[in-house]
Amino acid sequence: MRPEQRIVVGFAPTRRTVFSREEAVRFRRAIEARLRDLGIAYVGLAGLNEDELLYDAADVPRIARRFREAGVSALFFPHCNFGTELAVVALARELRLPVLLWGPRDDAPLPDGTRLRDTQCGLFATGKDLRRAGIPFSYIVNCRLDDPEFERGLRRFCAAANVVRIFRNLRLGQIGTRPAPFASVICSESALMEKFGIEVVPLELGQLLSWAQKRLAAPDAGVREAREIITAKYAVAPEIDEGGLLRLAALYASLREWLRGEGITACGLQCWDYLQEGFAVAACYLVALLAEEGLHMACETDLHGAISSALLSAASLGENIPFFADLTVRHPSNDNAELLWHCGPFPPSLAAPEEPARLVPHYMTPAACPAVGEFRMKDGPITLARFDGDHDQYFLMTGEGHTTTGPRVRGSYVWLEVDDWPQWEERFVRGPYIHHVSGAYGRHAAALGEACRFLPGVRPDRFGRPGEER
Numbered sequence: 204m205r206p207e208q209r210i211v212v213g214f215a216p217t218r219r220t221v222f223s224r225e226e227a228v229r230f231r232r233a234i235e236a237r238l239r240d241l242g243i244a245y246v247g248l249a250g251l252n253e254d255e256l257l258y259d260a261a262d263v264p265r266i267a268r269r270f271r272e273a274g275v276s277a278l279f280f281p282h283c284n285f286g287t288e289l290a291v292v293a294l295a296r297e298l299r300l301p302v303l304l305w306g307p308r309d310d311a312p313l314p315d316g317t318r319l320r321d322t323q324c325g326l327f328a329t330g331k332d333l334r335r336a337g338i339p340f341s342y343i344v345n346c347r348l349d350d351p352e353f354e355r356g357l358r359r360f361c362a363a364a365n366v367v368r369i370f371r372n373l374r375l376g377q378i379g380t381r382p383a384p385f386a387s388v389i390c391s392e393s394a395l396m397e398k399f400g401i402e403v404v405p406l407e408l409g410q411l412l413s414w415a416q417k418r419l420a421a422p423d424a425g426v427r428e429a430r431e432i433i434t435a436k437y438a439v440a441p442e443i444d445e446g447g448l449l450r451l452a453a454l455y456a457s458l459r460e461w462l463r464g465e466g467i468t469a470c471g472l473q474c475w476d477y478l479q480e481g482f483a484v485a486a487c488y489l490v491a492l493l494a495e496e497g498l499h500m501a502c503e504t505d506l507h508g509a510i511s512s513a514l515l516s517a518a519s520l521g522e523n524i525p526f527f528a529d530l531t532v533r534h535p536s537n538d539n540a541e542l543l544w545h546c547g548p549f550p551p552s553l554a555a556p557e558e559p560a561r562l563v564p565h566y567m568t569p570a571a572c573p574a575v576g577e578f579r580m581k582d583g584p585i586t587l588a589r590f591d592g593d594h595d596q597y598f599l600m601t602g603e604g605h606t607t608t609g610p611r612v613r614g615s616y617v618w619l620e621v622d623d624w625p626q627w628e629e630r631f632v633r634g635p636y637i638h639h640v641s642g643a644y645g646r647h648a649a650a651l652g653e654a655c656r657f658l659p660g661v662r663p664d665r666f667g668r669p670g671e672e673r
Contacts, residue, residue: 208521210361210368213275213300214238214245215266217257217291222284223319228254230283230307230320237348243361246273256283260290267297275300277364279357282306285325288332295338301364301657304329305343305356339656362518362650367657369517373401373510374466378458379408379473381504387637388471388505394595395506398660403506404465408473412482414457419449425456432492436551437562437576447564447573450482455489462498469499469509474548479572485565487547487575491615494524494550501527501639502548510590511641514599518586518647518654524550525643526580526615530631533624540607540620541627543585543642547575549615553644554578566613580617582606586647587619590661593635599655600636601648602627602666622667630666 216234218227231254238245246269248255251262257280270278278300280291286306295302306322313319323345333340341363343356375395381388395401418426429452439448462470474486490500499516501508505527512525526549534540546567554560560578564571582605589600602621609618619642621627630636648665655663 208365208517209244210277210365210520211273211275212243212245212361213270213273213278213298214247215257215278215291215294216248216255216281216283217286218254218283219285219287219325220258222321224254226319227256227283231256231281233348234281234283234307237353241354241357243357245279246270246275257290257294258287260293263290263293263297266294270298276368277301277303277361279303279305280329282322282325282329284320284322286322286329288325288329291329292332292336292338295333295340296336301360301367302333302338302340303343303357303360304333304340305353306345308345308347341653341656359650359653362520362647363653363657365520366514366517366651366654369468369513370654370658371400373399373468373513375401375403375506375509376406376462376465376467376470377403377504377506378406378411378470379477379504382473382475385503388503388507388639390506398597401510404467406461408477409481411454411457411461412478414461415450415453415482418457419453422449422453425460426452429453429455429459433488434562437560440561440563442564442571443562443573447484450484451489451573454482454484454486455492458489459493459496459498462493467498469501469513471501471504471506471509473504474502476568479565479568479570483570483572485547485568485572485575487545487565488562490527490548491550491576494526494548495552497521499525500548502545505639507589507591508639508641511588514590514651514654515586515588515641515643515647518650519643519645523643523645523647524552525641526550526553528640528642530638530640534607534609534618537607537609537620539622539624540609540618541624542609542612542616543619543640544612544614544616546614547577549576549578549580551576553580555581576615577613578615579611580606580615583644584646585617585619585642585644587640587642588647588651589636589640591635591637596635596662597660598635598662598664599651600664600666601651603646603648604667627666
């Protein structure tokens with residue numbers, strides 16, 4: 204997990220005074236032990252009261268202050284017995300973070316018929332009060348701590364909470380205008396700001412090239428480091444000379460410096476054809492290298508595509524690097540497979556290990572500028588996502604498939620098989636989506652869909668049959 208993707212959960216177990224205090228404390232301790240076993244970072248209620256449990260709404264201001272100071276990004280309310288729904292709602296209303304409800308499955312009544320916890324009953328009550336207060340929440344079915352449903356649901360919630368955190372704090376870069384023929388990537392900067400609070404930070408492409416020209420004239424340590432990074436991953440084709448490598452390095456160092464200096468989460472870049480004409484480079488491979496560093500770049504100034512990559516990365520808690528692809532052609536013989544391709548911006552760490560990857564001049568431009576990465580991607584399950592919208596409505600498309608065999612093509616590519624490609628294809632055509640998607644290895648659709656509970660104005664749009672959850 205990348206450090207910037209680390210989620211801290213506010214752990215606020217709750218009880219009700221008319222049920223067994225001893226049992227509630229016992230389960231609070233057991234749940235904390237399970238969280239530690241699973242590697243979930245949390246801040247609890249130690250020192251709040253003897254039980255370290257939430258049952259008095261008067262304690263909410265102190266808990267809220269503790270959680271804010273600890274940088275908590277989500278709230279977990281295990282009901283260790285019936286629970287106190289008024290206190291739960293008060294804390295959730297105060298912090299306005301993603302909320303998870305769950306309670307351990309009740310044991311059998313004692314021989315005399317006494318019930319010690321009535322956990323499930325309390326969950327019904329809390330769910331109603333959260334709904335009445337207009338507070339969305341996630342829920343794990345009432346189960347035991349060692350049941351797979353608990354771990355699966357908790358990890359899905361943490362991933363969803365990270366998506367929400369990243370989305371709410373997005374700072375989006377835009378380098379250059381969109382290429383004139385790409386009307387499909389038109390989006391509204393005003394709507395992104397007004398609906399979601401997403402700021403777009405623009406940069407003229409000419410300004411970026413001016414910085415790169417100065418660095419090229421007197422290569423500094425940043426340029427020298429960039430050159431080493433560029434040549435470390437691939438076998439460099441002999442057609443790429445030292446001058447081409449230095450131009451790439453100067454542009455890479457300048458681009459990376461601006462992105463980091465502005466605190467950019469994701470960025471759309473006008474990758475052609477001004478770069479080729481003005482600086483004799485293709486940015487494809489630089490996009491790939493920046494993705495490896497957690498800087499999410501989208502080709503053709505596709506801002507919605509850049510957002511999609513950032514959300515996919517968040518859903519994997521930074522463990523799986525996203526790639527930005529075209530939906531290109533159907534498989535020549537497999538009716539449910541599609542080519543995920545782009546001219547060379549896929550992260551090099553995703554290359555199939557058994558096939559050599561090469562750094563070559565751009566094979567689709569007349570000037571054959573450096574450089575693009577050529578390789579087939581590795582095998583495995585892949586999640587596709589696309590944040591997009593029109594007519595003031597926004598959606599988050601998600602779908603899952605698995606790599607499959609197919610013909611070799613130029614550029615960076617993989618063939619993906621899904622459950623029913625003709626159905627997927629029609630839904631893409633009918634929109635509001637385009638031919639651009641972001642992909643990541645693993646199964647992240649459930650987490651992305653769950654995140655939409657906490658993102659007003661973003662509707663989940665699941666393609667295909669749900670696969671096995673991550």
